[in-house]
Structures are given as structure tokens and as C-alpha cells.
Amino acid sequence: MAATGFPDEMRNAGLSDLTAKAVDLVAEGKGRQRYEQAMKELDRSAAPDAQASGSPASESSSDGTGGWWLWSLIAVPALALTSLPTRALVRSRRTPSAIPQLVFATARAADEAGLRRRAEAEVPALGEAAQAADATTTPDLQRALDAYGAAGTVLDEARGLSDLAGVLALAQESRDALAGSRDLPLCFFDPRHGRTALRTGWRPLGRRERLDVAVCQECANALQARRAPEVLTDTDEDGRTVPYFELPAGRSVWAATGYGSLMSPLDGFHTRRSTTR
Template sequence: MSTDVKRVITVLAALLLAALTTAPARAADGDAPSAGQRVAEALRSSPVYVDKAYADAVPPSRQRQLADRIRRTGLPVKVVLTPLTKGDAFDGDSGVLAGVVRDRLPEQRDLILITTDGEFPDSLNGYEWPADTHQTRDAVAAAGLLDETRDAGLAGLTAKAVDLVAEGKGTQRYDEATKDLDGTPVSKPEPGGSRGWQWPLVVAVPALALAVLATRALVRSRSRRSAPAVPQLVFATARAADEAELRRRAEAEVLALGEATRAADVSTTPALQRALDAYAAAGRVLDEARGVPDLAGALALAQEGQDALAGSPGLPLCFFNPLHGRAARRTGWRPLGHRDQLDVAVCQECADALRGRRAPEVLTDRDEDGRTVPYFEIPAARSVWAATGYGSLMPPLDGFTARGAKAR
């Protein structure tokens, strides 16, 4: 029996024993926005945040060593080591944690985030924005599969993850690590998803549960590579965006556009009038905003105004979720249940999801029945954002003007 298999069986046997003898943990009090804000504030003074529950595993001295290691890489790396349990502020999902923390660090456009995993406490997950340029997902996943990190502890595992991210060969390292298990690379599911078993099933069929857990333990990382399932094309965004903070961001962007238009020279800015129109529209949308979709619309209009001033339109905000920022490319996409394909602008993260046949994270809205749905499923006659796709289908300003200066 290989050392990797022994390692997995030992860990999973312990997990199964704990599951059979311990009641499920209670949900923690608190909410994602406030919990995320506390983490973000701490990360502004140090690139390493360690919850007190992990203080023994990663003491202050090791935290300082990790921080120094990160600074030497010169990369925008942040580390968040905190317990994740179903029902807590982040619902036990490292993806929610990552999204909330990112939203609360708006000043940091480039961000590499290494977090604990919600399913396996001895594992880490990696996230990177605006694109996975440093192969962060695979690098962090590979760190947990190396012989040298077997007994390294959480601090040592995190240090190795930082090193592999800095190396920039995460996918190669992951493939090398997983190929040794059975001769072929292992497919990689999304982190922080469902465990795939429920409490009664674990008690009734422990062997089956152990097999399921063993499979998942060997593939701890983010993306699928082989035999991809066909998920729902879209799903409600897990990011618990703080509407008040988003409003402040939108106000800042609109204010910046207003200042830029006042400073512009009419003789050298051919599209100044369009920028002024976009500024007026963004201000009106901001004043009348009824939720996140409208606030995202104000951001889209503000960007359109800035592009008009610069004389280079560029790509609009990401079609699937404009809060992801400016798109990186355009791609074809066919909505579920439709024959016609749309040409939409997407960020790198969403482009990677589509390429891997995974569901991109989308901005949601409420339909007439009060159900939460992807914003683009709202009838175009009722929503300028569904009609324009925040710039993918038509310029936001054109859609806003055509509707008599009403977002909805």
C-alpha cells in the first residue's frame, strides 16, 4: 500500500470515527459581512490572519515568519486561517469566505488569497483575482499532496503553499503530485461544496462514506479536469456582498467621473458629452438604486464615462457578475433553454469556469414572484441591466436612455 493511500485512510478513518461519535457542530452566530470586515481590517495591517482557534498551530512567531515570507515574494498574497463550519458566518464555505474578504478589500485589485477548507481542516484552498495568473488554485492544492508537508502542520503547509504560488508552476506541481497516486492526474472538484453524505447515511453505511471521503480527500482543489459533470449553467452568487459598502464604492466611482469630466479639455476630448451623459445617468441610478443590481449599474455607467474620456472603450464589466470588474475577453454563451448563442464579455474567472464546464458565479436579482434568479433572467422589458448585460449586449448608457432614464 502506498504512503499516500495510507495517509488518506488514516485521516479518513479518524474523520469517520469522529463523525460516528460526535454530534454535528452548531451553527456559529454572526453574519458574513461583519465577520468578513473583521478579517479584512486585520489583513490591512498584516498579510496573515489567524483565528484564535488556530493560535497553537500557528503561534505569533510563525505568523510573523509567514508574513515575512509573503513580503519576500512581492505578490499580493493574503492568508486567512479560520475554522469553517456549516451554519457559521460563511456557512462553512471557503468560497464564501474568499468572496466576502475580497469585497472588503476594494482597494486591492490584485489579490491572492489562501484560506482554510470547510470540509477538511488540514487542507487549504487558493483563490486569485482578477485571474488565476499564478496558478494559485493548483499550487495551494498541490502543497497538501507533497511528502514534505505530510507532518508539517498548518503553519508549514501554508508556508509551502506560499512558495508554490510564488513559483508560478502550480498546475505542473499538482499534476506531478496526483499522477503518482495511480498514474494519471486526478480530476479536481470545487472546494467548499457538499460533503456528499448525510448523518444517517454515515451511521448506516460507514464503508461507503469512507470511500466517498477518500475520493474527495485525494482531489482537494478547485477545478475539474476530466469527466466533468454538467451543472446548472448558472447559480446564485455565494458572495454575501454588503450593499452599504457597494454603495460607497459606487458613490466614489461616480464622484471620480464627475471630477474627471470637469477637468477634461473639450478640445481634446471628443466624447466629453457622452462622458457627461454617463455621469448624469450614473448619478440618477445611484440616487434611485433599489439594490445591488442597480448599484452595479451605476458602476457600469461610471466606467463607460471614464472610457469615453479616455477615448478607448475597452471591454465592459463582466457579464455574469459585474462586481468581478472589467471583463478580460469576449466569448460565446448560450443561456439554458435557449438556442441562440450570445456574445458576452467575461472576466478571466468566469471564462475559466465556462471552459471547465463549471457554472460561473452570477449576480442575482428578484423576479416578479420574489424568487432569486440570475439578473439576466429578468425580462429585458423590466430591467435595463438584463437588456444591456452591463455593457455586453449594448452600452449601459444607450439602454438607460432608451428606457426614458429608468433602470427598471
């Protein structure tokens, strides 16, 4: 993240652009490399400055740009810090500290960018697979195409992680229809965990009825050890971050379907469309 202020095009960037750049650098996997390269340049230009402190125009500042990334080193953390007291005031009733909120927001932005890229790659690949399918040997081709279309629509309108995860669930449903298989859906707790290993009974906190959900091996292990599995979160009406399945089913097609554990994502998508139109 410290490397985000280094590239030339980021010289006058605001905090949101710097954050976006940080996400890109992390995704690219070159953050450390860029940072180390910039630090080397910092060492090179700082040394002559120190020796020639009396000279009016040092090498690094003669073009007026030598110190800009130094500014960014100080300014980015400073900007982040100045925003903290405000956030702390706003959120102090709910959270003891605003810092985790900021960290979570950044991690969430990175998660979302990664998932969006994955979904954006998945949909066209699925389109090609559907196009290549033979109608005479693929009885569920129409369903595969429907799920493919729904995945594209959800991707276009996606407002966050839960929708992007829905693209994966719809894509999986489409692929299953193409293959003529009825495998278990993606993990109920977080579809990003991938294909599930088994179905199991699970009782949500504060509810009486048990749900029959499909879970990945890791989540199954967590449940067995009475640990909370890692869950995909969404935002409720009050702006709080909650497990996605705690939203009212009428508000979230993903809470209603459990990404395939409770209902087919495609059926949930159609039901939602017909009731909201």
C-alpha cells in the same frame, strides 16, 4: 458578528440594527479585534462574580449594566433562531432549510453595503475627472457627462446590488468616453469581476440563441471547464433570487444591456427612461 452586541450604543438595538452593525464591523475589518477585547472584559468581570456569588451587589452588576453584553451574546443568536421557524414555514415549499437563506441574506447585505460605498466613491471621482477634461481634446466629452449623470441618477435610485453594479458599468462607460477608448465592458456575469479579457459565445440555460458576451478570465475559465460562472443575482417578480440576466429585458435595464456586453449601459438607460415616461 458575535461582537456586534458589545459596543455601548448597541445595548438596546434590535436585530436589524445588530445586523447592520455586523456589516459595518466586517467592512471595518475590526470584528475579531472587538470580539477579543470584549471577551477579555467578559473574563475579567465573570471571575469575581463566581467567587462572590453570595454578595448582593457584585462589581459588574452594581451599575445595572455589567451583564448587558452577556445578554446580547445569548439574545442575538436566540433572536436569530426564533425567527427561523417562521421563515422555514414561509419558505419550506421552496428551500429545504431556512438557514442558508438567512446566511445568504446577511452576505448579500454585506455585499450591498460594500458595493454602495464603492459606487459612492466612484461617482464624485468621475465628476472631477470629467470637469478636468479638455473639451477640445475630448470628442466624447458629452457622452462622458451623460454617462456620469446617469450613474448619479442610478445611484440615487439604486434598489439593490444589480443597480449598484449598473453604477459601475455607467462609470466605466463615462471613463472610456473621457479616454476616447473603446475597451471591452465589465464582466457580463458580474460587473464586480472588473474589466474583461475576451468576448465569447454563451448560451443561457433553456434558450436557443447564443449570446456574444464579454467575460473576465475567471468566468472564461469556468465556461471552458463547463462550470457555472459566479453570477450577479436579482429578484424576480415572485421574489425569487435569479441570475440578473434572466429577468425580462423590459423589466431590467441590466438584463437588457448585460452591463455593456449586449448594449451600452447608457443607451439602455436612455431607452428605459423614454419608455417609462
